[in-house]
Amino acid sequence: MVSRYVKLDGVVTMVDSKHAMKHLNEVKPRFVVNESVEQVAYADRIIVNKIDLIADADLEVLKTKIRNINGMALLKQANYGVVDIDFVLGIGGYDLDRVESDVTSNDSHCASHKHDHEHEHQKGDHHDHVHDSAVSSVSIVSEGMIDLDELDDWLERLIEEKGEDLYRYKGVLSVKESDERYVLQMAVRGKTWGPDEKRINKLVFIGRDLDETVLRKGFKGCLA
Ligand SMILES: Nc1nc2c(ncn2[C@@H]2O[C@H](COP(=O)(O)OP(=O)(O)OP(=O)(O)O)[C@@H](O)[C@H]2O)c(=O)[nH]1
Numbered sequence: 001m002v003s004r005y006v007k008l009d010g011v012v013t014m015v016d017s018k019h020a021m022k023h024l025n026e027v028k029p030r031f032v033v034n035e036s037v038e039q040v041a042y043a044d045r046i047i048v049n050k051i052d053l054i055a056d057a058d059l060e061v062l063k064t065k066i067r068n069i070n071g072m073a074l075l076k077q078a079n080y081g082v083v084d085i086d087f088v089l090g091i092g093g094y095d096l097d098r099v100e101s102d103v104t105s106n107d108s109h110c111a112s113h114k115h116d117h118e119h120e121h122q123k124g125d126h127h128d129h130v131h132d133s134a135v136s137s138v139s140i141v142s143e144g145m146i147d148l149d150e151l152d153d154w155l156e157r158l159i160e161e162k163g164e165d166l167y168r169y170k171g172v173l174s175v176k177e178s179d180e181r182y183v184l185q186m187a188v189r190g191k192t193w194g195p196d197e198k199r200i201n202k203l204v205f206i207g208r209d210l211d212e213t214v215l216r217k218g219f220k221g222c223l224a
Pocket of ligand 1: 016049050051052053078079080081
């Protein structure tokens with residue numbers, strides 16, 4: 001009934017620059033979620049607000065921290081929450097035709113994720129406490145064709161094993177013997193690849209304790 005009138009457009013998270021770092025770094029007992037981290041992880045858009053109250057250097061550190069948790073969301077800094085209305089409405093965070101631009105727009109951040117994640121992961125593992133930094137984004141960009149059966153098996157296993165820790169994932173894939181893009185969000189077919197277009201697979205995972213090496217290996221196993 002409600003869905004006739006409203007739909008989930010996207011998740012906007014407002015970050016209070018002055019206090020955010022403290023909350024994001026708060027170490028929680030195992031199995032207790034850090035809600036600040038989760039709010040950043042789930043977001044499609046992040047407004048880093050009250051930037052007049054912190055030093056530029058601290059703002060940069062905060063933005064890097066946010067990026068490492070969620071490499072998919074668009075981020076804007078603001079005072080008194082002033083952002084264009086387009087930034088917070090008409091997001092289409094759950095629209096299939098937006099997935100491609102979402103996973104493409106943040107390519108430039110991949111390198112830093114990788115480094116930070118590996119670093120943080122060693123720290124966060126095998127402890128009684130879960131460091132909030134255990135939540136991270138893993139981006140995979142890889143040329144080639146995907147074997148659909150392998151992909152289905154891999155994702156099924158991944159969701160079974162890690163479903164609770166996976167907050168969001170999106171991807172655009174090039175599938176063997178198909179001219180259509182395969183948009184991963186709810187796994188459906190997207191628009192066709194151009195004849196001269198490079199067929200590049202792009203996938204972003206956001207979640208807790210993601211093992212980048214395992215994810216990359218699993219993905220590699222899906223290449224045809
Ligand atoms: N300096 C500065 N103050 C701001 C900014 N945005 C909001 N405030 C002030 O911060 C105070 C608290 O407002 P908010 O943080 O927006 O309100 P809130 O999130 O409902 O407050 P809490 O629930 O108590 O965190 C108010 O006095 C606002 O005027 C900003 O960008 N810069």
